Amino acid sequence: MKNCFLFLYVLFLSNTVFPQTSEKQDSIKQIPPAKSFITTHEGVFNGKTLAYTATAKETYLTNDKGDSVASFWSVAYTLNNTKEVSKRPVTFVFNGGPGSASVWLHMGLFGPKLVMVDSEANKDDGAAPYLLKNNEYGLLDLTDFVFIDPVGTGYSRVIGKGKEKDYWGLKEDAKSVTAFIRKWITDNKRWMSPKYLAGESFGTTRAAAVAKELEGGGQNMALNGLILISQALDYAGSTSDHYNITSYITYLPGMAATAWYHKKAGAGKSLEDFVQEAREFTYNTYTPALYKGDLLSKAERDNIADKLAYFTGLDKAYILKSNLRVLVPRFQKRLLYDEGLTIGRLDGRFMGDESDNVADRPTLGDPASYRIGAAYTAALNHYYASMLNVEMDRPYLTSNSKIGQKWRWRTIPDGSYWEPTPVNTAPDLGEAMRRNTDLKVLVASGYYDLITPFFDAEYTFSRNGIVNDRVDVTYYEGGHMMYTHQPDLEKLSKDIRTFLTQN
Structure with a gap:
């Protein structure tokens, strides 16, 4: 009797005409x-x-x-x-x-x-x-x-x-x-x-x-x-990429400021004075050198490397190996290399302690992000x-x-x-x-x-x-x-x- 009732109920449903709704109305109902x-x-x-x-x-x-x-x-x-x-x-x-x-x-x-x-x-x-x-x-x-x-x-x-x-x-x-x-x-x-x-x-x-x-x-x-x-x-100017010359120009004064903050560069100078010095070097000396590229003489390369070491606090030999072009992620790892610390990207004041100290870029993410x-x-x-x-x-x-x-x-x-x-x-x-x-x-x-x-x-x-x-x-x-x-x-x-x- 139970099965018979179920059969009749299904038959009723199959012959019943329900109101139809358009696709648009169905979509609206779901919202x-x-x-x-x-x-x-x-x-x-x-x-x-x-x-x-x-x-x-x-x-x-x-x-x-x-x-x-x-x-x-x-x-x-x-x-x-x-x-x-x-x-x-x-x-x-x-x-x-x-x-x-x-x-x-x-x-x-x-x-x-x-x-x-x-x-x-x-x-x-x-x-x-x-x-x-x-x-x-x-x-x-x-x-x-x-x-x-x-x-x-x-x-x-x-x-x-x-x-x-x-x-x-x-x-x-x-x-x-x-x-x-x-x-x-x-x-x-x-x-x-x-x-x-x-x-x-x-x-x-x-x-x-x-x-x-x-x-x-x-x-x-x-x-x-x-x-x-x-x-x-x-x-x-905000994409640090190996072949993007513009970014080396736009990032250098910020690197100098960050090196000054961590006492790796600009000793005895105010932040503003050191930044202004970096501006002038970037526009007047570094930019022409970047565009000259491999046409630089050895003496010119040595002079630029000396100045980059002065502004960034990085080792001159490392800068020469980088072909006078230090990518930001590498700067994050190298600035405090001796302390085994990685600095932030969003904010260079932040520091992170990573297990891989010889990587060429941060491995945990950005300390300036994950620390807040x-x-x-x-x-x-x-x-x-x-x-x-x-x-x-x-x-x-x-x-x-x-x-x-x-x-x-x-x-x-x-x-x-x-x-x-x-x-x-x-x-x-x-x-x-x-x-x-x-x-x-x-x-x-x-x-x-x-x-x-x-x-x-x-x-x-x-x-x-x-x-x-x-x-x-x-x-x-x-x-x-x-x-x-x-x-x-x-x-x-x-x-x-x-x-x-x-x-």
């Missing part, structure tokens, strides 16, 4: 509602106690057919009780990678809470708990902030019919971030607000591309300013859960190596002729500045940054059509994330405050 978490807070900014709202949420972008295809995660801090809120400045913040979430600038510089790591780069962040403090150098009194995590980072992802390839590329990334900014501005009625972008590392590459992109698409949006932290606009990464990750997750009341069904990705592996650097459509060249969005910035005469730029560089060196910023901004009388260049005695160094955190915040308030 959960966008999540939003809104909390109110109070903090002290520039000596003033201010009430503000934190809005942590997903924003869905749609394609031309109206289908939701991507979810952008952002956290916005907006001041309460603001007169003429439509005219209050707003700053959009993102980090780099490509493949990095905004955690670093969020928890290290611009957010209302900061995670504290060793300012002097002597100690590892160790294991939890970590110190989370109020950001007494915050700038919320001057501008609202919107922290953006591009697709594939943080909680951001493709949804529905969205495809990663539509977001993981130089042009694709700029278009999607531009779309998010336009949507946020429209949804929050902020078209009359002064608008700024703040990016770090590849985030500066993105900022220049987005500045240009915002001026097109039939919705021209002019920016008031860009804050470029550890700029990386022209990759010829756990603290930033834990701090952000704790902050989201305990203070912003964020509850999500997936982990927050502070970084995503998969993005870098699949990233599309090609700048023109498939099928068109393309001869690869180093990435360079500096001309985009130059064009945007010439079309928008109110656009100003702040460039912040760390002396000990060995991945986007300070001299590369000088090299990049002295060409590419950039309007330099609207560019402020500032320097710090830290590295790529100079704000991990307490004096630089204070100085950088002050410099940005000045930048935001100057006419």
